[in-house]
Amino acid sequence: MKLSWKQGLGVWAATTSCLLLAVWLRYYLTDNGFIKEPNQTYDYIVVGAGTSGCVLAAKLAASNSKVLVIEAGGEPPWYSWIPIVAPILQGSEQYDWRFRTVPQKFAAGALHGNQAFWPQGKMVGGSGQMNFLIHATGSPSDYDSWKVPGWDSHTMKTALDGLTCWTKGIVKPFVARPSFLLDGESEMCRAPVLAENSTSCSENAQHFQCPSAAVKLQRVNATEKPLLKAFLDAGRACGHSVSEMDRWSDTGSFMASHNTIDGKAGQRWSTYSSHLMPAMKRYSNLHVLTKSSVTKLVWRRNKVIGIQYLDADGRIKHVKAGKEILLSAGTIKTTQILQQSGIGPPHVLEPLDIPIKADLPVGENLQDHLQVPLFVELNASVSLNIVKMLHPRQFWNYMVHGKGALATSGIEGIATLTKKREDGKPSEPYGMLILFNMGSINADVYTSVANIKKEVNFDPTFMVEKQG
Numbered sequence: 001m002k003l004s005w006k007q008g009l010g011v012w013a014a015t016t017s018c019l020l021l022a023v024w025l026r027y028y029l030t031d032n033g034f035i036k037e038p039n040q041t042y043d044y045i046v047v048g049a050g051t052s053g054c055v056l057a058a059k060l061a062a063s064n065s066k067v068l069v070i071e072a073g074g075e076p077p078w079y080s081w082i083p084i085v086a087p088i089l090q091g092s093e094q095y096d097w098r099f100r101t102v103p104q105k106f107a108a109g110a111l112h113g114n115q116a117f118w119p120q121g122k123m124v125g126g127s128g129q130m131n132f133l134i135h136a137t138g139s140p141s142d143y144d145s146w147k148v149p150g151w152d153s154h155t156m157k158t159a160l161d162g163l164t165c166w167t168k169g170i171v172k173p174f175v176a177r178p179s180f181l182l183d184g185e186s187e188m189c190r191a192p193v194l195a196e197n198s199t200s201c202s203e204n205a206q207h208f209q210c211p212s213a214a215v216k217l218q219r220v221n222a223t224e225k226p227l228l229k230a231f232l233d234a235g236r237a238c239g240h241s242v243s244e245m246d247r248w249s250d251t252g253s254f255m256a257s258h259n260t261i262d263g264k265a266g267q268r269w270s271t272y273s274s275h276l277m278p279a280m281k282r283y284s285n286l287h288v289l290t291k292s293s294v295t296k297l298v299w300r301r302n303k304v305i306g307i308q309y310l311d312a313d314g315r316i317k318h319v320k321a322g323k324e325i326l327l328s329a330g331t332i333k334t335t336q337i338l339q340q341s342g343i344g345p346p347h348v349l350e351p352l353d354i355p356i357k358a359d360l361p362v363g364e365n366l367q368d369h370l371q372v373p374l375f376v377e378l379n380a381s382v383s384l385n386i387v388k389m390l391h392p393r394q395f396w397n398y399m400v401h402g403k404g405a406l407a408t409s410g411i412e413g414i415a416t417l418t419k420k421r422e423d424g425k426p427s428e429p430y431g432m433l434i435l436f437n438m439g440s441i442n443a444d445v446y447t448s449v450a451n452i453k454k455e456v457n458f459d460p461t462f463m464v465e466k467q468g
């Protein structure tokens, strides 16, 4: 049967609508665990259902305790699951806290009002529901500098190896069950074999995943990505090492990005999907209250016994915790809740007439990482752009197979840059290069989400792929 182009378009539109409806139904009909009114008392209250809150809540619920998760935002939008879509959530009234720095005197000159935008997720899943999905281990020297027992680089490396099933040489079971896995999850985690001394990014390493791992990773394949290949070649040409995977080293290297994407479904793999969602289905003792914003902790003498929050209608309410309250409301809001509860330095609390319960350096030592975008002109059509992304074939490939441009984060390569120290100590990382594979339209998206002034001149040196 031959269809006219109009009929073809109709069939395509109908198929796409059905598939979108199916995705919508899948996420919105599986919300068991969400509640409208909490009980008066729980064993544990987890404040913030972001990256860390989702894991904490799932682990606590597995121990049979009564757990309340209280989240200021609502459920994430369905499109947050499509990996490439993340940037559009930044700046959203509904899903981003839209934090801005105060105008800077000595920085942010290219930004409107000299103010940097600090996006932060406001939804179940938190920032993990809108981030760029790059999986990179932190710098060992950072962990060691904290000097907190159990958080040193050696212990963290072992824990992270377990979480992400990094195996080299042979496929092997974990020696110890990673404590991050949920009950009932497989202890045996299989990963593709990576040859011990392999330097090629193409070998065996496409979808670096475990069937039931807490962290699912999709590795970008350099043989399929000319830009990534050029990036790695450039690293090599500059004398840097090019590694197979995140080697957890302070020496710096260029590598293909591994992104937290469920490669089978082509979906964002946040801790909402890995931990909270399965726990909500499994445990009736886990309650999740959304659109409710915690304002402060409630004290009885010198003990915190509960929380005060504003419900969805702006009414002040309280819930008690028999055992503990866990603050996982993100860098800024956790600090704010603590300070509003009287925990913080006097020079901050006293001018606000907040009675001091504990004089602690809460809110100090804040560190930011700056991004400096460089848009590069390409002489071949090898980047992603909106025309390629919206091609019907991409929709079909994504909806039916979970593959294609929509199933990628757009991040293809990362490099850590280090500087040698003369005192013989290990080199110190000082920067990270990230290869974003995006086309011209995304330059506009990027400048708007990053608050960059229009007059900042990206043209003609820093522009994007020539079309046609």
Ligand SMILES: Cc1cc2nc3c(=O)[nH]c(=O)nc-3n(C[C@H](O)[C@H](O)[C@H](O)COP(=O)(O)OP(=O)(O)OC[C@H]3O[C@@H](n4cnc5c(N)ncnc54)[C@H](O)[C@@H]3O)c2cc1C
Binding pocket: 047, 048, 049, 050, 051, 052, 053, 070, 071, 072, 073, 090, 119, 120, 121, 122, 123, 124, 125, 126, 127, 128, 130, 131, 132, 133, 134, 135, 136, 292, 293, 294, 295, 328, 329, 330, 331, 333, 334, 337
């Ligand atoms: C745009 C963007 C891109 C990023 N890209 C990457 C990346 O590629 N790789 C990477 O490793 N990291 C990335 N990050 C950082 C990473 O996502 C965060 O470090 C991580 O998600 C922080 O987790 P968290 O649990 O501390 O906070 P969040 O995940 O931010 O969770 C905090 C939660 O608490 C809720 N909350 C706040 N205040 C209250 C309140 N008063 N009452 C109730 N609930 C409250 C918030 O709504 C939110 O859901 C990115 C972050 C952003 C914003």
